Amino acid sequence: MDPLSSRLTTAAIWVGGSDIELRQVEIPDLADGETLVRVRLATVCGSDLHTVTGRRSGACPSILGHEAVGEVVAVGAATTAVVGQRVIWSVTVTCGKCARCRSGRTAKCESVRKVGHEPFHGDWPLSGAYAQHIILPRGTTIAVVPPDLPDAVAAPAACATATVMATIDAAGDLRGRRVLVVGAGMLGLTAVAACAEAGAEVQAVDIDPDRLTTAHRFGATTADTDPVDVAIDYTGSASAIDAALRRLDIGGVLVLAGSVAPTPPLPVDPETLVRRWLTITGVHNYEPRHLRRAVDFLVRTVREYPWDEVVAEPVALTQLGAALHRPPIGILRTAVAPRL
Known part of the structure; x- marks a missing residue:
């Protein structure tokens, strides 16, 4: 049963x-496998900032936003989510x-679709989190929040x-x-804490001294020039990646996650990779198990x-345009509460 008192919702259209x-956007009847969620809070990912500044292309017009938490208010048939979760x-x-x-x-599904990336005038208009409601189609992984x-x-x-x-x-x-x-943005900061929890000795580098100060509160030590066993890049900067690659010890692993836009080529010497037993791998998006983890x-x-201190106090949808900019010092995510 759908408990909505109105079939309309408010959405911020980019x-x-x-x-x-x-x-005002009409909420359609749910198809099998679909879940309707009332968005409680959405955070502004750096990729959305890249979209609105033209650094990367995106469907336009669209409802952006893919980092969010919400409450299930209605479900279609053959859906595992439960109303109220x-x-x-x-x-x-x-x-x-x-x-x-x-x-x-x-x-990397051959027919992948992405929350917050779909055209508003397509068959999935309520696809982004900068709205009071979002529809999650069949094939979306849903995790319950304690x-x-x-x-x-x-x-x-979620990202x-x-x-x-x-x-x-x-x-x-x-x-x-x-x-x-x-990189000590939201991903880098999270990685510092996760690596420290996993038993690693973690160093962090960033061009922003304020972000480095915050990273130290999450388990980072001061970076130096000693060799490392693992380097994880969230910046996408060719020069930063090259510097990290040069620091890898024998058998080292370089994981690239920030290279999601064109950059200058990275010079890699194959002989160095072979003689030093180095591994370079890339990660883009994640699997269902990673959301649960x-x-x-x-x-x-x-x-x-x-x-909670690195996320700003939420603003209303009416202030989303102002929120789509780099956060203030000490904050890594601005936030929007669509029902404010």
Whole structure:
């Protein structure tokens, strides 16, 4: 049963540049496998900032936003979600049937669709989190949020925290390893804490001294020039990646997660890779298990690290345009509460 008193919801439509239009949007009847969620809080991912500034292309007009937490208010047939649950959901919507999905690479599903990336005038207009409601199609991974996890801590799990879990998977066992985290934004900060929890000695580098100060509160030590066993890059900067690669010790692993836009080529000497037994791998998006691990990780560390302090007090949808800019000093995520 759908408990909605109205079939209309308010959504912030991105129409180009930093321009946002608030519109009343009809909530359609749910198809089999679909879930309707009332958005409680959405955080502004760096990729959305890249979209509105033109650094990357995106469907326009559209409803942006893919880091969020909400409450299930209605479900279609053959849906496992339960009305009343507080949940987060995956960025990717997958078919589960293609060769990539069957091989465990659902993030690269041959027909993948993405929350907060779809055209408003397509067949899935309520696809982004900068709205009072979002529809999650069949193929979306949904994770229940425990009561003791605040909205501001849970929302970034849907992208930043889950992506970090995927990069740690790619890095391998970190116990007793020397890890270099390149970039101390939300992903880097999360990686610092996750690597420290995994038993690693963690160093962090960033061009922003304020972010480095925050990283130290989450378990980072001061970076130096000593060799490291693992380097994880969240910046996408060719020069930063080159510097990290040069620091890898014998058998070292370099995980790239920030290279999601064109950059200058990275010079790599094949002989160096061979003689030093180095591994370079990339991670883009994540698998369902990583979303669940993200929630578990935050539950374990919610009282150990000040996660809520790096997320700004939420603003209303009417102020979304102003929120789509780099956060103020000391803040790594701005936030929007669509029902304010």
